[in-house]
Amino acid sequence: MPQEPSITSWTRLEPRCRAADMSAGLQAATADPLWMLGRQWQVGEFQGDDAGSPVTVRLRAESAQLTRYQGQADPVPVPLDLELPLEAVVEREPAESSLDRRTAAQLGQEYARLLRAEGAGDLVPRLVAAYQISASPGPLADDPTTGYLAVVAGRAADGLALLAELSPPTGQPRDTPARITIPPERAEAVVRATVAWRRLLGLPTTAPQTGGAWQPQRLEHGFSVAARHTTGEIVLDAAEYPGGRLDWYALDHRPGATLGAPADQSAQVVRTVLPTVAAYPGMPSPRWWEMEDARVYWGGITAERTDLARLLLAEYASTYANDYFLVPLELPAGTVTRLTSVVVTDTFGERVLLPPAPDDWSLFRPTIAGTRRAADVLVLLPGAVDSVDGDPVEEVLFLRDEAANTAWAVEEAVAGAAGHRMDRHRLVAIAGGLPSADATPPGADAMRHYRLQSPVPEHWIPLAPVPDPAAPGRTLLHRFGAGVRGRVLEPGTVLRLPSEEVPAEGVRVTRRWQLARLADGRTALWTGRTTLPGRGQGSSGLRFDTSDFEPAR
Template sequence: MPSITSWTRLEPRTRNAEMRTSVQARIYDPLWMLARQWQVGEFQGEDTGTPVMARLRAEVARLTRYFPGPIAPNTRATAREYDAKSTPLETLVERERVRPQANQPAAKSEKLRLAVDAGIHFLRLLDQQPIAPANRENYRNAFKRKFPFAALTAEERSTLDDDSRNFLDLMVSRAIDGRLLYSTLRATLRPDGGGTRGALPPDLQIAADEVAEVEKAAEIWLQWYETLFDEPNNIPAAWVPERMEYAFSVATRLSEGEQTLTAEEYYEGHLDWHVFNINAEVSMGAANDDAFTHITNTVIPAPVNFRGAPATRFWELEDAQVDFGAIPTGPADLPHLLLIEFANSFGNDWYVIPVELDVGSLCRTRSLVVTDTFGVSTLIRPNSESGAQHSAWRMFQLSHQRQTGLRPASNLFFLPPTLIKNIEGKPIEEVLFLRDETANMAWGLERLIESSIERPLNRLEASVAREEVSQSNSPAGGPTPNIPVYRLATQIPDYWVPLLPVQTDSVTRTVRLVRGAVLKPDGSQTTVKAQGRVLNPEPEAGLALYEEEIPREGIRVTRNFQYTRWLDGATHLWLGRRKQVGCGEGSSGLKFDTLES
């Protein structure tokens, strides 16, 4: 049936366009508001005085000792001295040998590009010396003849990839081998044990009045070559091959005695205070170090502010980039609910007290007295000393290495000498450790290794290239009938290293993954040799991974160069390692007793 729909809408309108009075938000009956506060019991709350002054007494000690590697309990280790102002902790822990050693068997085919660049730099320094132009050219040729690149044997050439082989062929008799030059100049100008300084080789035919200039260039070059990379100087490595992570300890002395901090599982690439634990079961010889001082600071506490925090002023709006109310949470999502409640209800209850500390120092707070706006002074004690029900809970304190329930809380603040920003290069070596449930074993898969010219070499591409060359060189036979072929075991690529579980301790039943052998077509066994450093740990004690270190998702271990600048302005270049989550399970295709048509 026809109808007419109508309605009436009420629109409030101000009688005056001036909004000043409304914006002032005046209170016309403050007594009524006070009465309502009394009625609901708000006057029975706690004293809400604002802190206006804080007095802090503490003792601060700089780190004085460093020890690489794990330390067994009840051990007194001989640790080396450490100055946090000279070297960042990541560099000290991660660095490994870059320059090849002259006494190593593979030194002839390692770091070819570095050897060439070092030789070119020496010639560049030689040109900067006040030497006669005619003699300068003679000296250049003499050094090239004296320190050439040695030609490799056929067996040594077979171990090189095509790019490295071509590079070496190009540099033979054309460039100076910086590795050979360094070993000769160091033995001559810087003999071990502070012996008598020798003379340059006579076959260089350097004029007597220009020997000083050539030796000056050699000294500058030696200093450059020895400080080009941060490398360990006759100290053990912090890398633990059986765990694929770093382990180390640092120590200092406070008034109560030696304090040792241990990091047993460091592999992320960035150190922070929570990586360390207090290790009271070892000693590193820091008990007599003179390292700590007492400080007393009287400061004004400042409120902590963060994005999205409740604004303090009436008409001030919060940062719109952070909306804690828009966080999607469920009834059982307690961490998110706690975060929202903290930010909205208690976010303006936190204050910060500025305390200046040197990087690489350990601080123990002795007392903290806070005075509020009512003139009341309160002694703030650590939560562990409050005697409350949850006094054992702590978030921002260092934990003990082994929790026994008998040790008190540490009440220590550690400011580690770590990096904020550094430049990382692309991986020069990459190894995947994965589980193969079909073959019931684990594998170490070398995806990338460092070639002789210091470039990442893809093992898969190199294996395919060798297979193509082998097939092209094999004689072509006539047509073969379609007869099944029996194989004792399928062929596995040479960059797949088998890892077999072995029980190494009958008492604890510890299982480790050790390098195994693969079957050849004739039934014999051969050990797969890795070409990188990750699967060839130093010292040569064999690879014996703990079984739990390779989970179902696998792990990925890489090596790459890193570069940074430290507090004193000095730059540091070192080679370190990383461990990350892998790519899941894998399949090698390993089968036994198969017929292939």
Template sequence: MALILKSDQRSVAPSAVGNWTALAAAGVAPPSVTGFTRLETQPTTIGLQQGLQAAVADPLWMLARQWQFNEFQGEDAGTPLSVSCTVTGNPVRQFRPGSKKDAQPWKMLPAGGAPIQARVEAEPVWRRHPRLRGEAGLQLLRRAGPALRNAVLQAYPLTLATPADPAADPAGLLWSSVLHGRTVDAQALASDLEPLRGADRRLTGLPASLSAMDGSALGILDTWLAWLDGLVFEGAADNPAWQGERFEYAFALGTGAVALEAAEYTDGHVDWEEFQAEPMVSRVRPRQTTFAVAQRHPSPVRYPGMPADRYWEFEDGRVNFAGAEAGATDLLRLSVSEFALTFGNDWFMLPVRLPVGALYAVTSFQVIDSFGVTSTPGAVADNAQTPWHMFTLTHPARLPGDLGNALFLPDSVEDVLHGAPLEHTLVVRDEMANLAWAIEKKVQGTSGEPLDRDQEARALAFQQQLDFAAGDPQVVYRLATPVPANWTPLLPVRRQGLQPGAPVDIHLERAGMKRFYPAPAALGRPDPAYSDFLDGLDAQPNFITPLPVADAVHVRAYVFHPRGHLLRQDPDRPMPDAERQWLEEEEVPRIGATLRRTFQYARSADGRSWLWVGRSKTAGRGEASSQLRFDVAVKAAARQ
């Protein structure tokens, strides 16, 4: 800030000088007009434009602006010219799916195995994707000769049934007409070939159904089976890493002395901030590797739009710091702006190439500056000894050795390609109905491709038109309004049950919507469309369960369940009575959540390609309204 004092006197005519002289003799001061001009920044304004502009007024203004930007402040510090350091790494050698409370055993990680995302997320693919099995079989048919082609088509034909609802599953209708009986079921053939492999994973013979083939068929099948092994990376059917009560993954990596816990992995991107370090007791001895870096020249940290080092330099126009708007209480934005403008050129970078999949700590660090002074700086920490660190893993207990300031470089893959969702489910709150819902938008159909559950729900919402006589009442009573078949209620229940004195701890339990329909015999007249509709409900036991009722002659009852893997353990069989699923209440916020199952493809650092099916959870779309109401009277013209 600069204060400039400036005095001005009005000009007067010469004839008035005598009068002023008389006044001065009488002890009266002559009149004058004095003005003060104050030039300063305005920190209470929103914009920084006026404070950062270099307005040229006079030399004193220029000197004051340079003083405000610490241009005249000497720090007696040299520029680092040479750096030597030593980095110690502890490679990750163990993997444990699930959280600590799941008590899953630790597994040794093979060298050159799958990346973290594929190992954590992968689940079975072949069983629920007939189209993929058929396309893998087509690869064999392209390699095989006429004799082998006819033999495998006769012994292992692909069976792909026509979907029950072609309007909701057009992909299933298409692929059933194209692939059914025209290609090979790759998994059925691979299951018969797997026991015939030797210790070197080479085929030693052919199954009985192909015993008539010659030796060339053995080589073709061996090459095709090796290709099939690397096509898709599969995991266990009951993936213990998936936490169904939170729709998240949990896993841990072990170095022999430190366990890296990742308790809330949801978005498909794994980096060091996902983990929390804890001491671990393991039978696997830690294996340390030392990397020495000698005489490396550091380079200043630069970023797009960085302010110039000196005040009177032309700056990059890609970032306009003067356009940043910050109020007097916006401390975070003010701190970032001050750091960039004042201390942005005090940082240097020293690249070090290290293998991924290890926990690293800097054990020695020496700097030689431009004055020839050698110094040994330490890790960044708060002087008040508070638990504040920068780029450091969170660790509640003291870690062995120098791992308290360690950094983890995970063996993850970047730029993962995601396919179209195989399953898409929304978890929402419905304040008007005082319920939470899981809304299935897409699930896998008969071919493994997505099925539109919204379209299917319309077909499952058959409405019977009632006939009213002239003297009948003009209102119809409904116990409850209908809800689409793809809406699954999540009922709030007490975790401890109805125990006196127990705390009210609520979680959400997956339920099913009950539907009641009049039996055809109760209608008084035949309705073929209505009878076909009820027969269609009975023909889909995997997600529609008939309920026994006392008056089965007049009423039929059904329960509609979800169809996808996100809300079921096994969608290919009827819902068992013992299968129950709970969800933590805080996992359904007011904004909701979006769940997806997709194919994911990526390449690891060694150039290998990986294809797997994984799940993700992202923010939802807000609240929803099911229009569910109870005890409703509607006009007689309405349908039920």
């Protein structure tokens, strides 16, 4: 049967102010309190467990300083100098390979300035005469380099030679230069200048410098640090640190290992603190019928399936906002702390001993090596508070060349003898190693010549695949050629990279100067390497069995 037509209309109820006094509307009085109670009953707000809120928290912990350090290539562990950022200890290069002539002159001038500040300025002429800078520019020479070395030679001390003597790669550092005679009344001033000079360069003051953390076959840093608790030594490894900034998540706990950390280095920590709710400005209020901060508009939150951090933050703020509390615990930098007990006293006077946190919540807790479990220690590294990074003085790009079926290490820039960045592509073009773009087309008398292979720029270093003798079926990338001018590719050594270290997107390794500021305001300066993602595949233009034209003579 046919249906009757219907007309549906809606009437919206809105508040309307009929008086000049707005106080009644601002009070937001509830006309039906029973309805509000019913809504609270429906959402389960009355199903309480009579649980009290935490009032005080008493912490007991054992904290020990990091006292030992060992780079991946260092023969033995050395004492860790906590006066320096850990980034400087790990990334710094050995004195004989990290500096250029310009920096050598600047280091010599800085050491002379420190001697004058300590009242030993009369030793500066002897220092310049004993540690002379060579005027020879070496293989990477241009007009600015030659002119600069001609000016500083004989006018500034060679800080490179001085640094190699005062802070040798192996053995204990010296306090005074060995090539000059120092009067007894000037000895203390020279020692103070040497210590200040080492701190400026990010070098240890009481231990030999290491510089063995860089792994050229892996293009990353590897090192270990250790501290000793009453329960034993705690060794933390960082096997894949690319450079940049160090924090607890770069470390893994290695049970049973030892670096020879001295005993009696731990201290007991007992604190009674007030907990606060873990919140941030604009977070929704966990209470009903409460005006909230409008700085965050929750209705405008959008997230994709891969935005896990945003989804977790939104779920925490809207569902678990009043379930977590912050307990402040001040600890010195460079310590490893193990909590022994956490006792919470609530508003009912009950005291509850909290169990250890599960592995799902492992903030500031490194992972146990070889497992997915978190260690029961909190790590606070002696890292840099802030830093200033200079432009790369050396840059090497590792990339794949599918057309030539090989990999390449392209030295895009290297540091010249005067310390400035030198573009190798421009140097090769000036030397005539690249074909000219406006080459004359072949004429009628030109002859075709057979080429076994097409020419490749000198700064494109081939990485040919070779079998790994230690692991059958595995491929290594062996560096060939004699065109290496920088320090990243380890000139004069055999360099073989595992094939997986050069992925399809490539790898970029840079060397640059870094200046970091410590928590007490002091600064540290060092040269470090950083590994970054590449820019994809490239093409060298390498071709085999080709022919080209050459004008007849």
